[in-house]
Amino acid sequence: MTKKNKKLSLEQREELLRALKARFEKNMNRHKDLEWDKVQAKLEANPEKLWSLNEMERTGGEPDVVGHDKKKDEYIFFDCSVESPKGRRSVCYDCEALESRKKHKPENNAIDMATSMGIELLTEAQYRMLQKLENFDMKTSNWVQTPTDIRELGGALFCDCRFGHVFVYHNGAESYYAARGFRGSLKV
Structure with missing residues (x-):
């Protein structure tokens, strides 16, 4: 653009x-x-x-x-939407993950969407900071910035909040789910 x-x-x-x-x-x-x-x-x-x-x-x-x-x-x-932003769900982690899917590709990926919007995915630390403000993502989850060594092995990290705690998980970067999206950050 x-x-x-x-x-x-x-x-x-x-x-x-x-x-x-x-x-x-x-x-x-x-x-x-x-x-x-x-x-x-x-x-x-x-x-x-x-x-x-x-x-x-x-x-x-x-x-x-x-x-x-x-x-x-x-x-x-x-x-700060209560759940993962609705317009950014059902996406895999990045372009490489999207290209690796042979069937049932999602429409987009989190990294490219964030870049096109001029924002960045939250880091794990930022996600934890957000959860200290109030409880978010009680029903959904969000991709977070993933360390290079994990991504090189095909994985990506995502977070959610359940039982009053932030959980960090891993998944294949090519995976996508209706309840998983991403949250962004912007500095002005």
Whole structure:
């Protein structure tokens, strides 16, 4: 996608900012001591990041601010939908995994989808951090960034939350399930 295609219309931008502000104000436990006006100013100064947040929203991720890197002055957004984003489920891990399937290929893969959206898959540490804010993925699971040595052997990692604990599992990277997707992160 070209740079010019990664801009929102004025109407889309205003609609997204309203949704993000409402979510921000409703979930202050996710970002104590942060002010919406400062977040909005950063967003308005970074239209491509706003486009990426819109992609997160469009695919059911319900992005919200979960932190602020003071050294870099960046706000950190994660997908905060209760379950795995609906528009990003039934995908295998990456392109190599997708190409390895001979039958019943999924439509897409998590890594390429995230890249096209301008976001990154959560790491295991980020996933655990998200779960400290509230309980997510009680019925679904999500691919997370997988170490190279595991991926080279054909595997990939995914996480979920059951019984009040985060579980990290492995699966063949080519596998896909209706209840498995991915959550993304974006720094603005």
